[in-house]
Amino acid sequence: MSEVRLLVGGREYTVGCADGEEAHVTRLGEMVDAKLQQLGSNLTARDAQNLLFASILLADELDEQRRGAPEGGEARQAIAERDDEIERLRAAHQDAEVDAAAARAEIETLRKELDDLKAGQTAPSTTPDLFRDPDLAPALERFADLLENCAEKLESKRATS
Template identity: 35%
Template sequence: MAETTLQIAGRHYPLRCRDGEEAHLAHLASLIERKARLAQQNTPGLTEVRTLLFAALFLADELNDLKREAIGRQQQLALDDEDEAAARAVEALAARIEKLSDRLAAQGPDA
């Protein structure tokens, strides 16, 4: 088990983590730190708890936006797949119509 210390909103937090995860935790802490600084800049005098609360809310808002965007993209991909399936069906029908037309033309006007 590895140990690391994260600095967020001017305070140090010692943590234990799995070996090799220190850099990842440091990266996550830097994301929280940026949001905490943003909260402190926009609302001076926040307590530590409120600073972390606002940082968490900022991050949750970003996550929510990304989830909505991902859902929108999935829906668009589903529509694209439906459009592709419909295009294949139309092409198959067109090929059948051409075959029928060729047969009728080969039979001549007397048939």
Template identity: 40%
Template sequence: MTKVRIKVGPRQYSIACGPGDEEKVARFGKLIDENYAKLGTARAAQESENVVFAALFMADELDEARTALGDARTELAELHRELQAARDDLANATRHASERSEEDKARAGGKKAELRAEIETLRKAEERARMDNAALKAEIAALEEQARHQHDLFGGPAEDAALSEALAEKLEALAARAEKTASELEGRAEPS
């Protein structure tokens, strides 16, 4: 045990303490002396009463510190709850965003497959239209050839008029089919 000398008011005290506690005891003695000095001219006749008043000042400061510490702990707990709520909100928002992203990907994939199928349908329709067009051209060529031979065989103007009328009907039918095919292709190519 070591001893530390402290001064409180007009008196000196020798305080026993454990090794390494000397500085702490000296600091506490200085704190008591500062509170003793707060008495000023209102000191009591008995020195022990003055020390008790100094201790009461310190007890008041300690009580205020404990109250402030309690308030700080309450506020810290509230802040901790708010922080946890914010973390939960962030986690929920992240989860919802991820779910929406997956849904958007799935919808985009479905739409992509749908568009591919439509493109394939349009390609097939275009191929059919080309084949129909080629067949109609061949038919027109055959009719023209027939018309030339009939004119050569029979050579009359009435036959020429009938042949021209049949040819005109075939051409109109071809034009109508071409317009219908073009309309179908345009209708399928428009985005939905």
């Protein structure tokens, strides 16, 4: 147990407190002294009454702060909603990364096929005429759809962040 000397209302008081709480008790004593000083010329000759008035003023301020603060349940609910939103955004981000990886793979495949065609690396008998290949248009449409999906997801991510 420790003792702290407080100067409140021009008088010194010795107060007992737990070890390590000295600075906290001193700060509280300073708050009470500040409230007494706010009373100014309204101080009476009785220390107990003056301390009571200062304590009532402090209690009133504390009560006002408590009434103005959100309830613990409301704060927990708001935090839970934020956590859910963060989790939803993380999942959307992962989905966008998967879609982007698929689009990159498709682009790489198409790029390799195009490079092979340009270089003439495929056998002439199997090299399709670029304009007559029936698989080319659907492949290009899939590629365009993938690119559009990626762009939309990236734009929506940027809009939410």
